Amino acid sequence: MSHEIDGAEETLAVHGINTDVDNLDADLRGALHMASADFGAAEDVEEQTSARILIGAVVASILDRHEWLAAQVRRQQHRQRYA
Numbered sequence: 001m002s003h004e005i006d007g008a009e010e011t012l013a014v015h016g017i018n019t020d021v022d023n024l025d026a027d028l029r030g031a032l033h034m035a036s037a038d039f040g041a042a043e044d045v046e047e048q049t050s051a052r053i054l055i056g057a058v059v060a061s062i063l064d065r066h067e068w069l070a071a072q073v074r075r076q077q078h079r080q081r082y083a
Contacts, residue, residue, distance in 0.1 A: 003036045014059060015080070017072045024062060031058045 002013045003021075010021040012032065021029055035058045039051035063070040 003032060012059075012062070014063070014069070015073050015076050017069065017076050019069055023066075023069075025065060028058065028062050028065065031061070 004011050004013070011018050012021050012024070013019075021032065024032070032055075035051065035055045038054060039048065042048040042051050063073065
C-alpha cells in the first residue's frame, strides 16, 4: 500500500492498483489521511507498528466498502500469483 500526493493528485495504491483518493468516501479519505499522518509522525518502531496496524484497518475498510476497488485488487493478486 502506498499513499502519495503529487501536486493536486492524491493516489492510493493497493497491490499495484492505483486509485484517486477523491474516489473514496469522505470518511475513509479522512481516516487514510489521519493514519498516514500518524505513520509520518512516528518516532520509533513501536509507533510505526501501531500506525501500520491502523493503516491496514483503514485499507481493509476501504476495500470492504468499495467493491469495485476490491475486485481490481483481487484480479491483480491473482495475476501476480499465477504469472
